[in-house]
Amino acid sequence: MKRVMLAWLVTAVFAGEALAVEVMHWERRPLAIPLPVDEERIVTLDRNVRVGLPPALANPEVLRVQSAGGVLYLKAFETFETQRVRVQDVESGDVLLLDLSAGEGVSSEEILVVDSRESSPASSSSGSGGAKTVSTPPSSAQASGTAAQRASTTPVPVLLTRHAAQSLYAPQRTIEPLRGVSRVPMRLPESLSTLLPSLPVTATPLGAWRLDGWMVTAVKLENNDRRRAFELDPRWLQGDFYSATFMHPYLAPRGSVEDTTTVFLVTRRGGLDRALIPLEEADDAEEGAS
Missing domain, CATH: 2.60.40.10 (Immunoglobulins)
Incomplete structure (x- = not known):
């Protein structure tokens, strides 16, 4: 099994306006x-x-x-x-x-x-x-200054994960600008069968972003089991990732409101297509776990 560095970081980042x-x-x-x-x-x-x-x-x-x-x-x-x-x-x-x-x-x-x-x-x-x-709330100028100061000290994987989550789930007007980031092609199949081979989960890639040699790929996870819920643990993921960040800590049984979530996978020196374990190795790992 390849290395997976665990990180419980961002899940989704939304910003809202309030009067106080x-x-x-x-x-x-x-x-x-x-x-x-x-x-x-x-x-x-x-x-x-x-x-x-x-x-x-x-x-x-x-x-x-x-x-x-x-x-x-x-x-x-x-x-x-x-x-x-x-x-x-x-x-x-x-x-x-x-x-x-x-x-x-x-x-x-x-x-x-x-x-x-x-x-x-x-x-x-x-x-x-x-x-x-x-x-x-702070003025737009103050907010920009705060965002720039935070960006200068925040690790790139954290910035990328936060940007990806905002890009997918936050209103366009609330997305914090991130200099140098770009959305890139994923070069992935419609379903990633080797990402969580030990769980009855469908993994569907949603989008990928790159910054300073790092890449984050958002993958939708759907529970296919109508009877069981699952705690989500990065150690179940098969691949060579720098970090794995789940939007929610668990998946509810299929058919419920919480049967779907998103995981943000950060890789370096290549995208998720190069980080995934080949099907043969994933099958061996699944057999060994059972």
């Missing part, structure tokens, strides 16, 4: 975030994270969590009491704690989490009365 943003300052104390029922609430962290859910919230019928390039999309489907959620920065390993609860009549206003260690004196003074302040 609630700012919460992370000061090593858990942040209390109430969620409305049946309505999504966005929490911007500006860092790639992985989310650890307690057993009470691990059921997708209770809470849906999507991590998207530093943004959490949280949607509660029923009310629940306060539960502590562990959020870890993928790159630094830092841990942030969220106390989530859900109830009727709760605001769905977007939340921006600011690390107090990194905030400027001006921004700190705006929150002198407590842990939360309300501010208006």
Whole structure:
């Protein structure tokens, strides 16, 4: 089996306009975030994270969590009491704690989490009365500057994955510009039978983008089993990838709303067509796993 470097990074990146943003300052104390029922609430962290859910919230019928390039999309489907959620920065390993609860009549206003260690004196003074302040969104010039600063320090695979996710699923006006990126031909068959040979999944390539010698390919995954759901683990992928990023952490049984997701595969020195394991090797690997 060829090497696969695991990365839990971006899943999809969407940006939205809002009239106001609630700012919460992370000061090593858990942040209390109430969620409305049946309505999504966005929490911007500006860092790639992985989310650890307690057993009470691990059921997708209770809470849906999507991590998207530093943004959490949280949607509660029923009310629940306060539960502590562990959020870890993928790159630094830092841990942030969220106390989530859900109830009727709760605001769905977007939340921006600011690390107090990194905030400027001006921004700190705006929150002198407590842990939360309300501010208006940055101007387009400020947003461009922030995006450029982030791009200068963010690894290319992360930038590419985020751009691909935005290109496929975000409104055109919200896609962050990424200098030098280009969409390229995939040179792939309509279905990638060797990508996940051990699972009853159909893998369909959607698009590919290149930047600075790196390439990311988006592949749609569809569960063909009407009875079973699957947790998605990059270790099940067969191929020579730098990183693999799933939009959702699992696939629900076929016929349900969540039976389809997308995986973003980053490769170097060639596209996905050169990174996939030949059919014969994939068959051998599947037999060995069984």
